[in-house]
Amino acid sequence: MATSGAELVRQMAAGDREAFALFYDRYAPVVFPLILRIVRERADASDVLQEVFWEVWRTADAYDPARGSPEAWMVTRARTRAIDRIRSTRRRIETFVAPLDEAIAATPGEPTPDAAERAENRGTIRSALDRLPGAQREVIELAYYVGLTQTEIAERLKQPLGTVKTRIRLALERLRDVVRTSP
Amino acid sequence: MTHEPYDTQAASYALGALDGEERPEFERHLAGGCAVCGAALRASAETLAAMVRSGPPMVPPPAVKEALLRRIATTTPGRRASARPRPLVWAVGTLAAMIAGAAFTGAFVASRYEGRLGQMAREAAALRERVQRDEAALREQIAVYRSAVDLLRDPQTQIVTLHGLGPSPEATGRVIWHPVNGGYVFVANLPSAPAGKAYELWTIADAAPQPAGVFQVDASGRGTHRIPPLEGGKPVKVFAVTLEPEGGVPAPTGPMVLASK
Numbered sequence: 001m002a003t004s005g006a007e008l009v010r011q012m013a014a015g016d017r018e019a020f021a022l023f024y025d026r027y028a029p030v031v032f033p034l035i036l037r038i039v040r041e042r043a044d045a046s047d048v049l050q051e052v053f054w055e056v057w058r059t060a061d062a063y064d065p066a067r068g069s070p071e072a073w074m075v076t077r078a079r080t081r082a083i084d085r086i087r088s089t090r091r092r093i094e095t096f097v098a099p100l101d102e103a104i105a106a107t108p109g110e111p112t113p114d115a116a117e118r119a120e121n122r123g124t125i126r127s128a129l130d131r132l133p134g135a136q137r138e139v140i141e142l143a144y145y146v147g148l149t150q151t152e153i154a155e156r157l158k159q160p161l162g163t164v165k166t167r168i169r170l171a172l173e174r175l176r177d178v179v180r181t182s183p
Numbered sequence: 184m185t186h187e188p189y190d191t192q193a194a195s196y197a198l199g200a201l202d203g204e205e206r207p208e209f210e211r212h213l214a215g216g217c218a219v220c221g222a223a224l225r226a227s228a229e230t231l232a233a234m235v236r237s238g239p240p241m242v243p244p245p246a247v248k249e250a251l252l253r254r255i256a257t258t259t260p261g262r263r264a265s266a267r268p269r270p271l272v273w274a275v276g277t278l279a280a281m282i283a284g285a286a287f288t289g290a291f292v293a294s295r296y297e298g299r300l301g302q303m304a305r306e307a308a309a310l311r312e313r314v315q316r317d318e319a320a321l322r323e324q325i326a327v328y329r330s331a332v333d334l335l336r337d338p339q340t341q342i343v344t345l346h347g348l349g350p351s352p353e354a355t356g357r358v359i360w361h362p363v364n365g366g367y368v369f370v371a372n373l374p375s376a377p378a379g380k381a382y383e384l385w386t387i388a389d390a391a392p393q394p395a396g397v398f399q400v401d402a403s404g405r406g407t408h409r410i411p412p413l414e415g416g417k418p419v420k421v422f423a424v425t426l427e428p429e430g431g432v433p434a435p436t437g438p439m440v441l442a443s444k
Contacts, residue, residue, distance in 0.1 A: 017255055017256065020252075020255055021248075021252065024248055025248075028242075028248070029241055029243070030235065030240055031235070032241050032242070032243040033235075033238055033239070033241040034235045042244070045243075046243060046246070049243050049247050050247050050250055050251055053247075053251050054251060057251075057255050067225060068225050068228050068229060069229060069232065071232045071236065072225075072228040072229045072231075072232040073228075075232040075235050075236075076228050076231075076232075079231075079235075080199070083199065127234075128233065128237035128238075129234060140198065143195075143198035143199060143200035144198050144199070144231065147199065148200065149199075149200050149202035150195050150200045150201065150202060151203060152202075153200065165194075165195060166191070168191075168194050168198060169190065169191050169194035172197065172198065172227055172230065173194075175230055175234060176227075176230040179230055179233035179234060179237065
């Protein structure tokens with residue numbers, strides 16, 4: 001019978017390196033596609049993944065099972081670190097090239113992920129998100145995977161901020177129903 | 184003020200999209216201990232985790248785990264300072280955090296270099312292995328030449344010319360042959376044997392051809408092969424080379440490619 005994730009975190013907090021290895025094997029394949037989807041470069045994603053699990057090891061005693069599953073804890077951390085990474089990259093780009101627009105994403109200098117990677121990336125956001133109406137899916141993608149704030153989303157979609165806020169809330173409610181009913 | 188605006192803010196906050204004035208406003212509300220928003224955020228975190236999990240899992244590059252295991256091998260997990268920090272404790276805590284931060288950066292840099300060094304060590308090992316292999320091959324070649332020269336000094340040694348036949352008329356060969364010590368065959372312009380095949384040398388004294396070993400030629404069509412002496416030092420009348428299965432056969436089956444007259 002597999003040890004629960006929460007128990008593994010407790011063992012890690014006590015300095016158990018084997019627990020860390022088990023924890024990594026269980027959660028790295030879940031968060032790696034998320035990080036890769038956000039940062040897009042495999043090398044960057046590997047860096048961020050390492051950073052995330054290193055922090056987990058260092059702060060395992062801060063985990064409180066009452067506040068959420070280890071999986072949610074890991075996913076939240078991974079998403080935050082990945083967004084930090086692309087925001088700092090974006091800032092660097094903005095310093096040299098203003099204004100930032102979508103053309104930058106297609107700059108020839110930037111290595112583009114190969115077809116398999118793109119398919120993998122897409123695979124991550126397919127699935128649960130796919131079952132949301134297009135407009136709702138869009139706001140979750142822009143916020144969660146692209147890291148835009150609600151104001152930035154409103155600008156990007158040329159919609160009033162109030163509309164975007166409502167859409168975000170409805171999208172999240174809908175998503176909750178979708179994952180609840182999915183196998 | 185009703186709770187309603189906070190529900191909307193909690194959703195944006197959960198997606199990391201809350202900005203402007205609303206963000207500190209919501210964080211103050213949350214810090215005030217709103218159980219509804221706390222529960223909403225926890226539920227949203229689980230929902231988003233479920234969304235992430237619903238995609239196909241992907242095993243990360245093994246190097247990441249290796250690097251992490253190396254890093255954690257020399258550390259212990261962090262410990263939080265106990266509750267209610269007093270100012271001095273807080274200052275010490277901050278200092279400790281700064282040191283931990285520096286240590287983290289140091290460890291991170293170190294781990295990247297360790298990875299690089301590990302790779303360099305592997306490359307160096309591979310290079311050393313190759314050099315050793317090359318050296319062994321050269322020593323072998325020198326030993327062959329040395330004993331060939333020794334044979335040439337002996338007045339009993341004969342030199343026999345081999346001529347290309349049938350499938351490889353361009354091929355040539357020389358046998359340096361000593362009735363007691365055996366000798367060598369040197370061939371040139373012989374095409375590489377097809378996969379699973381090799382060249383086999385035959386010595387013919389008075390009866391059936393005797394197998395004298397199999398050999399291959401290099402990319403330039405050259406080959407060298409040591410020939411053991413015949414039992415009883417019987418004189419060899421004919422040397423011949425045929426194309427045979429890789430392991431060699433007791434009697435010739437394939438086409439003859441070289442022979443002495």
